[in-house]
Amino acid sequence: xxxxxxxxxxxxxxxxxxxxxxxxxxxxxxxxxxxxxxxxxxxxxxxxxxxxxxxxxxxxxxxxxxxxxxxxxxxxxxxxxxxxxxxxxxxxxxxxxxxxxxxxxxxxxxxxxxxxxxxxxxxxxxxxxxxxxxxxxxxxxxxxxxxxxxxxxxxxxxxxxxxxxxxxxxxxxxxxxxxxxxxxxxxxxxxxxxxxxxxxxxxxxxxxxxxxxxxxxxxxxxxxxxxxxxxxxxxxxxxxxxxxxxxxxxxxxxxxxxxxxxxxxxxxxxxxxxxxxxxxxxxxxxxxxxxxxxxx
Numbered sequence: 001x002x003x004x005x006x007x008x009x010x011x012x013x014x015x016x017x018x019x020x021x022x023x024x025x026x027x028x029x030x031x032x033x034x035x036x037x038x039x040x041x042x043x044x045x046x047x048x049x050x051x052x053x054x055x056x057x058x059x060x061x062x063x064x065x066x067x068x069x070x071x072x073x074x075x076x077x078x079x080x081x082x083x084x085x086x087x088x089x090x091x092x093x094x095x096x097x098x099x100x101x102x103x104x105x106x107x108x109x110x111x112x113x114x115x116x117x118x119x120x121x122x123x124x125x126x127x128x129x130x131x132x133x134x135x136x137x138x139x140x141x142x143x144x145x146x147x148x149x150x151x152x153x154x155x156x157x158x159x160x161x162x163x164x165x166x167x168x169x170x171x172x173x174x175x176x177x178x179x180x181x182x183x184x185x186x187x188x189x190x191x192x193x194x195x196x197x198x199x200x201x202x203x204x205x206x207x208x209x210x211x212x213x214x215x216x217x218x219x220x221x222x223x224x225x226x227x228x229x230x231x232x233x234x235x236x237x238x239x240x241x242x243x244x245x246x247x248x249x250x251x252x253x254x255x256x257x258x259x260x261x262x263x264x265x266x267x268x269x270x271x272x273x274x275x276x277x278x279x280x281x282x283x284x285x286x287x288x289x290x291x292x293x294x295x296x
Contacts, residue, residue: 002070002071002105003032003072004033004034004070004073005022005032005033005191005192006068006072006073006074006075006099007035007077008058008067008076008095009077009079010043010077011035011037011040011042011043012037012077014110014180014184016046017184017185018184018187018188019035019051020184021187021188021189022188022191022192023049025188025189026189026192030049030051031050033051033052034051034052034053034054034072035047035051035052036054036056036067037053038055038056038058054067058079058092059091064094064098065102068099068101068102068104070102070103071103071104071105072104072105073106073108073191073195074099074102074104074106075108075191076092076095076096076099076107076108076109076110076134077110078092078109078127078130079092082123082252083248083252085122085123085125086125088126089126089129092130093129093133096130096134097133097137104139105139105140106140106142107141108142108144108187108190108191109131109134109141109142109143110144110187111131111143111144111146112146113146113176113264113267114264114265115128120255120258120259120262121255121259122252123252131143131200135198140196140197140198141198142190142199143199144186144187144190145200145203146178147176147177147178147202147205147265148175148176148177149177149180150177150281150283150287151180152177153294160215160226160294161224161294164224164227165226166215166228167229167236167239168211168229168236168257169232169233169236169258169261170211171230171260172210172212172261173266174208174209174265174266175260175265175266176204176208176265176269177204177205177207177208177209178203178204178272178280179205179281179286181281182203182205182281183203185275185276186272186276201272201275202267202271203269203271204267204272204280205268205280205281205283206273206280206282207283208266211260212228214283215228217283217284217287218295221287221288221291221295222291222294233255233257233258234254236254236257237250237254238250240254
């Protein structure tokens, strides 16, 4: 059985960190790793380290056959087609089927917390359908339900700090934020260990603050008071459109707040700690280190 580890999306923010942790944290030989991307020209730095690079375009089935040739453990990092519900699911199903056909010894997939029917998140059906497709292959699998990254906050905090007002429809809902690099290390830990039983891990930080609690913390760090303004989902989407975002993106972001309000992203787990053997990074430390990114 092949001991190769194939990581898709290796040029992306998460994929490149997973590959780095495989080599630097878990001492996996570069010759065992295949870094795949729809833009393989962006993988030159990995190739220079002795890592094989391949083209894997989830919209091009022929490229997937070549990318997954030889099988091994294949990690399907979910694509960035988040603004087109349904497209992502088709992409993932194509990749999952190709990985199984290539003789994968284990399938791994990056999902989100609680994607089951009823989730307000507009792309949740893509993740749930992808999870079901992975399980249907009948081979060992691991599903990583990744909570929202600390880094996601950098999309809304600059405007909130600049204006002093954070518009949200999340109410008192809580979010179990987590560092992207911690997620990458946890995934790399599984990939570097022997194949085990099929499992689903929900990867979160140790804290689940409300937007109000985050605003208070950012106010202290930035030295500027931020007032949280609660609005409806429709008002939030309209405001985001007025600010220049395309309607589908505005609706997607509003669905995030609806999801937070529903409590479906609030639960914290010990899964990340169990896989990495250490405590997750703290949100306050991230916000202090990232101050220049949102407070100038």
